[in-house]
Amino acid sequence: MTALDALAGVILLLNPETHRLEVCATQGQEEQPLWRSGPLIPATPTGEAVTGCRTLLFENAGDLRAAYPFFEKETGGIAATATAVVPLLLGERALGVLILDFKQPHTFTPEERHFLSTLAAHTALALDRCELFGRLQASEALFRRMVAISPVAMAVGSLDGQLSQVNDAWLRLTGQTRAAFEAGELDWQAITPPEYNAVEEKLFGQALAQGEAISYHKELVNARGERVPVEATLASFDERQVMGYALDLRPFQMQEQALRSESARLEQVIAERTAALQTFVTFTENASQTQDMDELGRLVLDTLRAVIPGVTALFYEREGPVWQPRSWTPDVSPELLTTLQRGLPLNAPISARMLETLQPVFVDDLTEEEQGIAHSGSYQAAAIWPTVQDGEVRAILTVGLQTAAQWTEAQRSIIRALGRSFSLLYDRISSARQVQVQRDEAERRSLALSAFAVMSRDLAGETNRYALVRRAQEIMLSLLTPGYALYWEVGDDRWQLKSQVGDIGDPALQAFVDAHGLPLEAPALHSTWLTGVPNYQDNYAQGADTPAEMIRHVQAATAFQVRMHDQPIGMLAIGLFDQRTWTPMDRAVLETAIYSLGLVLERAQSIEAVARTNAELQNSNAELEAFAYSASHDLRTPVRHVKGFTEMALKAYARRQEDKVVHHLGIVSGAADRMTAMIDAMLVLSRAGRVELQVGPVPLPALVSQAQQDVLLEFPDQRVEWQIGPLPTVQADAATLQQVLTNLLSNAVKFALADRPLTIRIWAEERPQEWAIFVQDTGAGFDPRYANKLFGAFQRLHTQQQFAGTGVGLATVRRIVLRHGGEVWASGEVDGGATFAFTLPR
Structure with missing residues (x-):
């Protein structure tokens, strides 16, 4: 500013994420500054300097205002007499702008231009360096934080045992405290058993010389005097220190022991599964040919007795709220059998547990009191297997053990294998029971489905x-x-x-x-x-x-x-x-x-x-005839004006009557404008009939709000009292329905009377098959005898001098509403306002 005798200066920096220019530094700024923080807008001095990467110089009073006439109004500031807007470029990337304001007109000499370019380049370079330095500091802080919170034990030290850095994981591994480290009481060598000193000295030197060393196993002595096995890795930290990583090997040793135990367990499981497989083969061979449910029950019970000697077993099916026994082994006591034949309740403890999970249940240390089943006190363990169909338990197998209080894993595996095989066979036999029932039901339903075919025909x-x-x-x-x-x-x-x-x-x-x-x-x-x-x-x-x-x-x-x-x-x-x-x-x-x-x-x-299309076609044909007539008549009028007044202008020109030439050519120009407006209106009407409708849910309040804004922009000086009732969401094409509402509201405002306040009311009525939408105004209205002409192309009930227009707006409304499957109509009185309405299918 001193070198160029500037009045004020501002630096704005670009935020690449938000695309905003933020004020970084100012000097000499007014209370209402022209240059302030805000979004990057291309059509502004700062926007063009940043996006175009070029310097803008405004040397005289009014130059900036002439180039950007709306800038002062938008910012609320006042432009200086002269201004320089210089982009801060780093290569081809703009970091922001430097702005200098001058009190007097200022002609920028080549030397000053070079000075500004050089100053901007140095400023951009300095900003870039600041950014890089900030990133470097953040990266260093992040690295230190990562070391501090790393789950791997890490320490930095020299060969003599001195430690300069340790993280919390290293302190936990060695059982030491942060206070002891900060007091200098910890020594790398002191916690390493002597037998590892020679190896560590060699690897320490290798790490300093080559930057890293291979991993090796050693032990550390923790604060309790325990030896902790670790895998250590050394890497160079600086010219005299290395960073050591220590991985605690105790969890891995425990995992190895667990794997050995699991391997032994799996060997036992394989043996038990082999026995279960033999059980499955035996039962399958005996039961695969049966079609009788009672015989299947006897076979499964006999097989259980054969592979698990001494067990008692029963086969039940569900009957209402109880399990009813179908087959049982001969060792069931008469007293217990009498109790069970009354039905085993679904809510018996072992049954309730099974029904809750739909999984087999094994009960060890069984007591009669817990289960609530009379005469079952001789059984020390019990099991129940569910057969599930369509998400419900249809049948169960129960097995009781009198000779032991706990089930072995082998016995559980046998019951599971046999239960799965039994469930498959039960499904097959029970399905066969239902085949005929399903056939009868399927036939009845087939008849019902054929009723849909009849419905389609009738x-x-x-x-x-x-x-x-x-x-x-x-x-x-x-x-x-x-x-x-x-x-x-x-x-x-x-x-x-x-x-x-x-x-x-x-x-x-x-x-x-x-x-x-x-x-x-x-x-x-x-x-x-x-x-x-x-x-x-x-x-x-x-x-x-x-x-x-x-x-x-x-x-x-x-x-x-x-x-x-x-x-x-x-x-x-x-x-x-x-x-x-x-x-x-x-x-x-x-x-x-x-x-x-x-x-x-x-x-x-x-x-x-198809019916709607036919109706549209008929309407289009009628419109086409009216359109052809109107076009030939209405377009011929401005053409006659152009031809007639052109000839008159030529004659006046020959007589050197310049004022008449100007007058006649003005009429020609007006006729041409009128013809252009009519042709544009014809195109709008044509597009309304050809555009593809994208029908979906459309909230009418949003469309009415947009139409209000459009109309107020078209007639900014017209005061309107709006009365808008509740409006629904309808099924329609949003873009064309917006045209309908904008045209109707525009018409209502256009035909306002100068001596009467204008009120426009909009509301909707719900009908069984459709919505009806109404737009009512207090304007000029129309003669109801000619209401049928309102929606025809180029049909107007007022002169051009009374109310300007092309006579196509309401024709466009009608075409769009008909394409939606609705209707449109109007009512009104001369000077008594008008009501326009249309319907949309629900």
Whole structure:
């Protein structure tokens, strides 16, 4: 500043992560500085200097303001008379800018320009060095921290035993304290047994000479006098010290001992598994041919008696709340057998444990009091093996031991192996029992599925979504026990009931779902809506979705996601009044029914789309005829103006009547502008009919807010009182629906009356199949006799002098709404305001 006699100076540094320029240093700045911290904006002096890597010099008063007319207003500062903006470059990278302000006009001489360039380069170099020095200090601090917290014992010392650094891991390994180290009481050689001195001296020298040495094993003597085996490695630290790393070998030695013990255990297990395998082979050979469950039970019990002498065994199947014995070994006492034939309760301690885990249970040191089974006091150990089907235990094997109080590992392995084989054979035989039942059920369900085919044929022309859903609900309920089916769709903040088949079973519950629907996070629907995975509940979680006292009659439930074109549109939930275990057959049939419903809905949508396309085509043809007429008429008018007034201008020019030439050419220019506006409007209307619609959820409040902003920019001087009611989220194309709302709001403001305050009201009405959106104003209105002309291309009910426009805005609105499958209409009175409305399918 002194060398150039500058008034003030600022250095702004660029933050590469946030892309902001931050003030680093200032001198002579005003209270309202022009140069301040902020984002890097290319269209500013600092932005262009940084991004363009070039110096900007403003030598005279007003030069900076002329180059950047909005800069002072945006920053709130006042530009100096002369200014130099110099980038701080390090190579091709800009670190920031140096700015000098001058009180008087300043012509920068070549020497001053060179001086500024050199000063900026030195400043950038100094900044880079500061940054590098900071990184170096941070790296050194990080290294020291890593050494300090390293789990590996580390120490730095010289050959004479003096230690200059140790970390906490080294102190823990040697049992020493940080205070003893800092007092100089620790000696490297003192804690090393003498037999290692010669080796360490040699390796110490090797580390100093070559920078590192090979690892070696040694011992350290800790504070308790114990020898600690370690693996040591030496590396050069400086010209007279080495850094030593010591790895405690005791955990590895313990692992070796554990591995030896585990190896012995595995050898024992192999022997036991061999015995179990022989058991499996024996049983399989004897049982593979049987088709009778009682015979299978006798075979498994005989095999158990053969491979584990002295055991007592029984085979049970589940009957309601008890286990009922089917087969038993002959050594069961008559008293105990009588007790067991009354049924072994499911909640007997050993049974309850097994049912909780669905895993076999082995009980050692058995007592009759603990188990609560009369006449079982002679048994000292017991085991129970579950046979699980579809997540439930269907049968069990129980084994009792009278000669010992504990099961050996070999006996446990035999019972497990035999139990697995028995479960497989039980599955095969029980499956055979169900084949005929499943065949009968499959035929009944096949008939039900064919009903979907009939539905597709009989309702071929039906396009009402809810009529099709209702028929699907009826078919699905016909496959099940008494209950009801509810179809839900997402509302603004809740699930809304759209279709119901069957009495819900409780008047209060019916009134509740009719009035309140369900919260979006209701467990019965929420997870399936998010994942698409059906939610089957064998035992319905009463009270999770609705008040528990209203739903106690519902015992089982399921819910499905209804999809169209791979997109979810709703949820179909079924509640049953009887207990039901949802079988794989149930799931397959119901999920097939839901899939078939999706196909039917897609076909109905396609039929509706074809009808809509035909309607659009008819509307387009009508628009085309009107458009051709209007275009030929309305475009010809400005053309006639251009031709006529051009000829008149030429005649005036020949007579040297310059004022008339200017007047006529002004009219020609206005006619050309009018023609351009009409052609642009024609293009907008054309695009509205051709652009591909991306339909999805669109929040109307956001679109209305944007339309308000657009209209206020178009008519900044017009005061408007806005009255906006609650608006929904609709299914539409966001971009074209924005055009609709912006056009309607723009029209409402454009036709405001000068002698009357303008009020614009916007609201929505919910209808069974659609939403209706209204825009009402207190403006000029229109003659209702000509309402049918409002939405035609180039159709206007006011003159250009009254209200400017092209007559295409409302035609564009109509085309967009029709493409969405909606309708558009208007009502109004001359000087009494107007109401425009349109609908969108839900």
